[in-house]
Amino acid sequence: MTTLYDTRDPRFRDLIHPNAQLVRIASGLEWAEGPVWFPASQMLLFSDIPAQRMMRWTPDGGLSVFRGQSDYSNGNTRDAQGRLVTCHHGTRSVTRTGHDGRVTVLADRGEGLRLNSPNDVVVHADGSVWFTDPTYGILSDLEGYRADPEQPGSFVWRIPAGGGAPRIVCRDFRQPNGLCFSPGARLLYIAESGISHDPGVPAVIRVYDVTGDGLSGGRDFARIDAGLPDGIRCDAAGNLWSSAADGVHVFAPDGTLLGKILIPEVTANLCFGGPRGNRLFVAATTSVYMLAVNAREPGQSAITS
Template identity: 75%
Template sequence: MTLYDLRDPRFAGLIHRNAQLRQIGSGFEWAEGPVWFPLSQMLLFSDIPAHRMMRWTAESGCTIFREDSDYSNGNTRDPQGRLVTCHHGLRAVCRTEHDGSRTVLADSYQGKRLNSPNDVVVRSDGSVWFTDPTYGILSDLEGYRADPEQRGSYVWRIPADGGAPQPVITDFTQPNGLCFSPDESLLYVAESGSSHDPGVPSVIRVFDVQGDGVTNGRDFAVIDRGLPDGIRCDTNGNLWSSAADGVHVFAPDGTLLGKINVPEVVSNICFGGPRGNRLFITATTSLYVVAVNAAAAGWPG
C-alpha cells in the first residue's frame, strides 16, 4: 500500500513524499480524541472501551494518563491550556483544571441528561462547542446503556462565562467531529449516522458562524470510504478528515486533494510536535504519526 493517494496537484504541497507513517503506540481497544499540548510536548488521547486516557511523549512513548477516564472520547485545549474532555460515562463535558481537579461544564439541558458528548472544540472567545450523539449509551462497550433523554442528537454551545448549554444545530442524525475554520467564520461538522443507518450520507457539513449560532448549513464534502469522524483545519483552511481508509484532505472549496493511506480505520487526528507539523492519527488499535507540510489552524494556540 502506497502512503499517498494524490487527487489534486495542490496535495503535493501539503505532504513530504519521503515521510514515513510510523506506528508509535498499539494494543488499544478503540483509540480516539487526540490533543497536543505544546508547553509539555505531550499528546493525550482516549482509549474508550478500555476506560482510560493515554499520554504520549517522544521520550517515554505511551503511558497511562488517567486510569479511570469515565469513558472519555474527544479532547481539546482551551485558551488557558486546560484539557476539555467529552465523557460518555458521565454524559458530560468536563474541564481539567491546572491543579488536576475537574469542573463539569455541561451534563444536562432543561433537566434532562445529555446523550453522550463525543467531540469538542473551544472557540477563541472561550465558548465551548460540542457534539452529542448517542454512541455512548447504545451499549455498555463505550459507556453505560441507557435511553436518550434529549429529543435528538445536537451540536451544542456553552457560553464563555459558563451556564447551560444551548443547542445550535438540531438536524443531524449523529453529529461527530467538529472544527472551526482559521478565522472562525465557518464551523465544520461530521455526520456519522451511517454507522448504524446506511441511508444517512457520509458527509461533512459546513455552517456560517453568526454571533452565538450558525446559519446556512450545506454539504461541504463526501467521504467515499467509511464515514467522517474526527476533523481538523490547517492554517490555510484545508480540512483533514478521518475515514475508513486513512485521512482525507479537502481544499477550502471542498475539492478532495488527496489521501494519506492508513492500515487501520482512522477515528481522529490532530496536529502537534515541536513545530506543529506532525499529524497524529488515532486508528482503531494504534497511534500513528507522519510529518506533513501543514499545521493546525491557530497554531500554536
C-alpha cells in the same frame, strides 16, 4: 512497498512529504480516539474508549497512562489557557481539567434533560465550548452505559464563555460527530456519522457560518467515499482533514478532495502537533500513528527550517 498517498489534485503535493514515514507510536489499544497536542508540555493525550483510560505520549518518554478511570472519555481539546476539555460517555458530560488537576463539569444536562453521550468538542476564541452529542455512548455497554436517551434528538451544543447552561445550536444531524472551526472561526464544520447505524444517512461533512453565539446557512461541504467522517481538523491554510475508513482525506477550502493518506487501520480522529507543529497524529482503532506533513493547526507559528 505499501502506498501511503493517494493524490487526487496537484495541490495535495504541497501538503505532504513524499519520503516521510508513517510511524506507529502506540499500539495494543481497544479504540483510540480524541488526540490533542499540548505544546507547553510537548505531550499528546488521547482516549482509549472501551478500556476506559486516557493515554499520554511524549517524544522523550513514550507511552504511559494519563488517567486510569476516564469515565469512557472520547473527544478532547485544549482551551486558550492550555487546559484539557473532555467529552465523557460514562457520565454523559463535558469536563475541564485545570492545571492543578481539578476536574470541573461544564455540562451534563441540556434543557433540563441528561445529555446523550458527548462525543467531540472544540473551544472558540471567545472561550465558548461547542460539542456534539450523538447516542453512541448509550447504545451499548461497550463505550459507556446502555440507556434510553432523554434528549429528543442528537444535537450540537454551545456552552457560553465563562460557563452556564448549554444551548442547542444545530439540530440537522442524525449523529453529529467531529467538529472544527476554520481559521478565524468564521465557519464551523460538522461531521455526520449516522450511516454507522442507518445506511440511508449520507456520509457528509456540513459547514455553517458562525454568527455570534449560533450558526446559519448549513450546507454540504464534502462527502466521504470510504466509511464515514468522524474526527476532523482544519489546518492553518483552511484545508480540512477528515478521518475515514481508509485513512485521512484532505479537502481544499472549496470542498475539492485533494488526496488521501492511507492508514492501515480504520481511522477515528486526528490532530496536528509535535515540537514544530508539523506532525499529524492519527488515532486509528488499535494504534496511534505519526506522520510529518507540511501543515499545522490554525494559530501555530509558521514552520521554519
